[in-house]
Amino acid sequence: MKAVVLLSGGLDSATVLYHAIDKGFQTICLSFDYNQRHKIELECATELAHITKSEHRIVKIDPAMFSQTALVGTTIEVPKNREMDQSIPVTYVPARNTIFLSYALALAESYNCDAIFIGANALDYSGYPDCRPEYITAFQKMADLAIKRGVEGNSVVIQTPLIHFTKAEIIKEGLRLKLDYSLTSSCYNPRSDGRPCLQCDSCRLRQKGFDEVNAKDPLIIKFFS
Amino acid sequence: MKAVVLLSGGLDSATVLYHAIDKGFQTICLSFDYNQRHKIELECATELAHITKSEHRIVKIDPAMFSQTALVGTTIEVPKNREMDQSIPVTYVPARNTIFLSYALALAESYNCDAIFIGANALDYSGYPDCRPEYITAFQKMADLAIKRGVEGNSVVIQTPLIHFTKAEIIKEGLRLKLDYSLTSSCYNPRSDGRPCLQCDSCRLRQKGFDEVNAKDPLIIKFFS
Numbered sequence: 001m002k003a004v005v006l007l008s009g010g011l012d013s014a015t016v017l018y019h020a021i022d023k024g025f026q027t028i029c030l031s032f033d034y035n036q037r038h039k040i041e042l043e044c045a046t047e048l049a050h051i052t053k054s055e056h057r058i059v060k061i062d063p064a065m066f067s068q069t070a071l072v073g074t075t076i077e078v079p080k081n082r083e084m085d086q087s088i089p090v091t092y093v094p095a096r097n098t099i100f101l102s103y104a105l106a107l108a109e110s111y112n113c114d115a116i117f118i119g120a121n122a123l124d125y126s127g128y129p130d131c132r133p134e135y136i137t138a139f140q141k142m143a144d145l146a147i148k149r150g151v152e153g154n155s156v157v158i159q160t161p162l163i164h165f166t167k168a169e170i171i172k173e174g175l176r177l178k179l180d181y182s183l184t185s186s187c188y189n190p191r192s193d194g195r196p197c198l199q200c201d202s203c204r205l206r207q208k209g210f211d212e213v214n215a216k217d218p219l220i221i222k223f224f225s
Numbered sequence: 226m227k228a229v230v231l232l233s234g235g236l237d238s239a240t241v242l243y244h245a246i247d248k249g250f251q252t253i254c255l256s257f258d259y260n261q262r263h264k265i266e267l268e269c270a271t272e273l274a275h276i277t278k279s280e281h282r283i284v285k286i287d288p289a290m291f292s293q294t295a296l297v298g299t300t301i302e303v304p305k306n307r308e309m310d311q312s313i314p315v316t317y318v319p320a321r322n323t324i325f326l327s328y329a330l331a332l333a334e335s336y337n338c339d340a341i342f343i344g345a346n347a348l349d350y351s352g353y354p355d356c357r358p359e360y361i362t363a364f365q366k367m368a369d370l371a372i373k374r375g376v377e378g379n380s381v382v383i384q385t386p387l388i389h390f391t392k393a394e395i396i397k398e399g400l401r402l403k404l405d406y407s408l409t410s411s412c413y414n415p416r417s418d419g420r421p422c423l424q425c426d427s428c429r430l431r432q433k434g435f436d437e438v439n440a441k442d443p444l445i446i447k448f449f450s
Contacts, residue, residue: 059287065328067335088373094334095327098371102320102327103290109319110292130371138367145360146323148313 002026003115003159004104005054009044011206012119012162014184015170017048018177019161020117027054028111030104034093035063036071037078040194041185048183059103069093071188078189080199088127089201091188097130101139101158108156109147117159124167124209126201136160167209175215182218195223227251228340228384229329230279234269236431237344237387239409240395242277243402244386245342252279253336255329259318260288261296262303265419266410273408284328294318296413303414305424313352314426316413322355326364326383333381334372342384349392349434351426361385392434400440407443420448 003025007013029049049056063072070076070090104116120131144150186206187196196203210217228250232238254274274281288297295301295315329341345356369375411431412421421428435442
């Protein structure tokens with residue numbers, strides 16, 4: 001069995017990679033360079049693909065596609081210690097997961113993969129619409145109609161093993177699979193050496209997760225001790 | 226009103242561009258370079274965007290995303306004079322329209338466009354699954370759930386004015402709008418100077434369309450008279 005794994009290099013997608021391998025899939029990792037502020041995550045993705053002996057592709061996306069987001073460029077700042085409510089934050093990137101999944105779909109059909117793994121997660125998350133289960137379901141329906149394999153009744157299946165997990169449950173799964181989380185990067189606004197800001201949504205959700213499983217984040221140990 | 230127009234440089238998308246302008250839209254044209262055999266179409270797209278005073282963006286897509294298609298690389302030949310039945314031909318490109326529409330969606334939301342125009346057409350076509358109305362409907366539903374504007378009840382609308390048109394009806398619409406079809410390119414396997422092969426599905430559907438409206442194709446006049 002072969003699968004495309006969308007691998008940003010963050011905590012969720014790294015866990016998904018280990019999960020897919022644990023389930024017996026041969027993995028092709030797919031990452032995207034859209035000149036994101038947190039481009040350091042691509043180094044993590046490269047290292048994770050390497051140590052899991054996965055094939056790895058990094059696709060460049062013109063960052064001009066994504067305006068009006070705090071994650072590209074420097075015009076909009078990444079919010080610090082904001083209250084996470086139901087609203088969509090400025091770190092939202094227009095149609096990002098749709099572009100990522102579309103590439104994964106092309107790659108999966110081109111290389112006879114049965115599945116696409118994505119670390120979308122709708123519990124401890126920032127409120128992005130394209131992380132919700134109803135979005136994934138709609139993407140699957142669209143994909144079934146889009147591709148040859150779908151028409152032939154043998155579609156590529158989008159797997160979201162973490163979608164109903166809390167951050168703590170995700171970390172537990174990763175630790176069970178011996179994933180070294182010091183190789184991942186979650187921060188939206190890290191220093192050039194990868195040191196996390198500890199104030200963005202992503203850093204705080206990560207910290208909350210490690211607190212809940214009573215574990216020390218190895219990334220924090222690496223940078224702050 | 227602003228719209229993103231998916232402009233390959235072919236007959237259908239050129240007609241859609243003129244149609245969108247006629248409907249009063251300010252147009253941002255979006256084309257893709259995936260090292261397609263018929264890359265000459267990008268020169269047509271550039272010229273069409275220029276003469277209609279549209280903004281134009283050409284996005285590069287790694288052709289490695291698309292294997293097993295006759296339209297990329299030289300391993301698989303473009304069929305000549307094949308019988309067009311209900312099967313999906315080797316010129317099918319995995320998830321192509323899904324990637325194209327996803328980029329259009331990101332661009333539309335980033336630049337406050339109300340609509341995306343695509344020249345998908347399910348009558349005189351090669352049998353691609355991602356040209357069917359049910360596919361477009363499913364993409365719209367997915368898009369409504371994917372993007373911030375969708376969640377806010379003000380989604381980007383995918384417009385397919387040609388979807389139920391025959392090739393002849395498309396050409397009639399273009400001629401009404403004074404579109405010079407010598408500036409378009411349809412052939413899947415043209416010579417380097419743009420001269421069409423006249424044997425691929427696309428050339429033959431085009432020829433049939435012009436025959437049905439009793440018009441001479443200006444592209445044929447340009448190259449063969």
